[in-house]
Each structure stands twice: as C-alpha cells, then as structure tokens.
Amino acid sequence: MTLDTKDRAIIEATQAGLPLVPQPFAVVAETLDMSENELLARLKSLKAQGIIRRIGAAPNHYRLGMTANGMSVWDIDDKVVDELGEQVGSLSFVTHCYRRPRALPMWRYNLFAMVHGDGREEVLIKRDRIADLLGDACRASDILFSTRILKKTGMRLSGQKG
Amino acid sequence: MTRDLSKLDRQLINRLQDDLPLVSNPFETIGDDLGLSEQEIVDKVRQLRDDGFLTRFGPFFDAEALGGAFCLCAMSVPENRFEDVLTKVNAHAEVAHNYERDHKLNMWFVLATESRGDIMRTAKEIEHDTGLEVLLFPKKREFFVGFRVNA
Numbered sequence A: 001m002t003l004d005t006k007d008r009a010i011i012e013a014t015q016a017g018l019p020l021v022p023q024p025f026a027v028v029a030e031t032l033d034m035s036e037n038e039l040l041a042r043l044k045s046l047k048a049q050g051i052i053r054r055i056g057a058a059p060n061h062y063r064l065g066m067t068a069n070g071m072s073v074w075d076i077d078d079k080v081v082d083e084l085g086e087q088v089g090s091l092s093f094v095t096h097c098y099r100r101p102r103a104l105p106m107w108r109y110n111l112f113a114m115v116h117g118d119g120r121e122e123v124l125i126k127r128d129r130i131a132d133l134l135g136d137a138c139r140a141s142d143i144l145f146s147t148r149i150l151k152k153t154g155m156r157l158s159g160q161k162g
Numbered sequence B: 001m002t003r004d005l006s007k008l009d010r011q012l013i014n015r016l017q018d019d020l021p022l023v024s025n026p027f028e029t030i031g032d033d034l035g036l037s038e039q040e041i042v043d044k045v046r047q048l049r050d051d052g053f054l055t056r057f058g059p060f061f062d063a064e065a066l067g068g069a070f071c072l073c074a075m076s077v078p079e080n081r082f083e084d085v086l087t088k089v090n091a092h093a094e095v096a097h098n099y100e101r102d103h104k105l106n107m108w109f110v111l112a113t114e115s116r117g118d119i120m121r122t123a124k125e126i127e128h129d130t131g132l133e134v135l136l137f138p139k140k141r142e143f144f145v146g147f148r149v150n151a
Helices: A004-012 A025-031 A036-048 A080-088 A120-137 B005-016 B029-035 B038-050 B079-090 B116-130
Strands: A051-059 A068-076 A094-099 A111-117 A137-151 B054-061 B068-074 B093-100 B109-113 B135-137
Touching: A004 A025, A004 B054, A025 A036, A036 A051, A036 A137, A036 B068, A051 B109, A068 A080, A068 A120, A068 B116, A080 A111, A080 A120, A120 A137, A120 B005, A137 B079, A137 B109, B005 B029, B005 B038, B005 B054, B029 B038, B038 B054, B068 B116, B079 B093, B079 B109, B079 B116, B109 B116
Parallel strands: none
Antiparallel strands: A051 B054, A068 A111, A068 A137, A094 A111, A137 B093, B068 B109, B068 B135, B093 B109
C-alpha cells in the first residue's frame, strides 16, 4: 500500500466529512486543485486497497435512542474462535467484533462483540442470541455495560506526515 | 434538543449507512429510491447531522491502513481514585475513547498512536502516572460486520 502526497491531501480534506451538497466530490476536488475525475479515481483506488471502508454516514447511537451499549465477551476455544467470530460478526446487531488475547488470570475472554440497544434488556436479549449461536463452544461469558463516556475524540490523521 | 424522526428520516438514516457510490451525484440514487429530489436528500442529511442524529458523513478510513496503531486497554481503578486516575489517563492525547464499564476492570480506553511502539510507551507512561496496571487487548483479528444501526 502506498499513499502519495495527493492521497494524503485527499484523506486530510475528507476525514472530517464531505460537504453536504449535490456534488460533494467536485467541491473537494476544487479545493485540492485536481479534477473531479482524478479525485473519484483516487478514492476508488483507496477503497480497492481497503484504506476506505465505505462512504456513508455515522449514526449517533445515543441520539437514536440506542442508549445502552454492552461489550459482550466470550471465552472460546482457540481452535474454533475464528470461525465462530465470523458468524457472530455477521449478526445484524453486532457493531464490532474482534478476537483479542486473553490476559490470564484476570481475563479469560478472547472474543469481543459490541451490542447496542434501546436499553439493557434489549442488549441482553441480543447477547442471548450470540450465546445460542456459540453453543457449547462458549466456556464462559460476561457483558460489560458502559456506564459513562469518559472521552470520545475522533481519530484524525495528523497533518505532519507525508 | 429532541424531535421525532419521521419514517422517511429513518429510511434515510438506514440508507446512508450503506456504501454510497463514488460518482458525481452520490445522493441521486437515494433520492430515486425514497421518492425525493437530490436537493431534498442533501437538505435532509444536513438537518439530520445538525440535529445530531448523524455524527458525520463521508469516507470511513481504516485507521490502521493509514499507518496508525490502535489498542484497546483496560484498568481496574479503585472507586475512590476514579476521578483522579481519569484525569491522568485522559491527559494523554493518545487516549481516543474512554468508557467506564461495570466490571472490576472498570476503565476501558483505546490508544491511537502513529506507530506500534508508541502504544507500549503510552501504556507504560499511564502505568507510571497512575501506579495501576494497564492491560493491553490488541486486536488479533477483526470480523466483518455490516456496521449499521436500525434507526
């Protein structure tokens, strides 16, 4: 993967969001002093490389009434965790799903699946659906509800690089 | 500020979580699907953003593909020291998100740094500042998710 100066400039110009106008790419292209066609071609290339995952909107869970979020965590046999992780990730209500290392003896869980809901009950119902899917492969599980957001800043590419 | 979302607003929020095409007029097809003009879609998206239902509209970058490093971390913070420790942890610019959770490990934060080495360095600094152990949970594998909230 290679990012040249123009790609970096595109990322910096768009990471806070696109202008909300009928032709957002034309507006961005003008500020970057490139043609709209070049910008679109470069964005397509960034997408093909996996650097851009998608173009769309980030919903505000809390504003949409999804006030409860639970980090469900699972102790799964290492031999089957990848296969089962794929299945958990494909459940429509799971918003993030990762395999992570255990931190024994304090932490035995190796599969993390984030679940949002209108309230804790809804999150727990969704948690049960994950448990059903995992079946006997799950040796133990827990769910950690967030009680407070202590900090939330956007990830920003620093302007110094590139 | 609160307002109720119309059925159309909800359809639009759901639609906006799909991948938009990389074309000159990306809102055009959404308008066709929802029976609105392109300009009406743009105005509605702006309104939803201004009202806080959408936090941002644009490309989603894979932060690691950009060369950054990320790591989920957790600490077990004694209740009577919580605010003091929080201040010390959040003082690090590398702490991108931080959540209090109801568990013995009650503080969960994400470190975002320019390089992998900086993750370790920052975690050590936080341990030094707070006198508490920082557990690191780097992702070993990410499983694909549709990543959408049903509005």
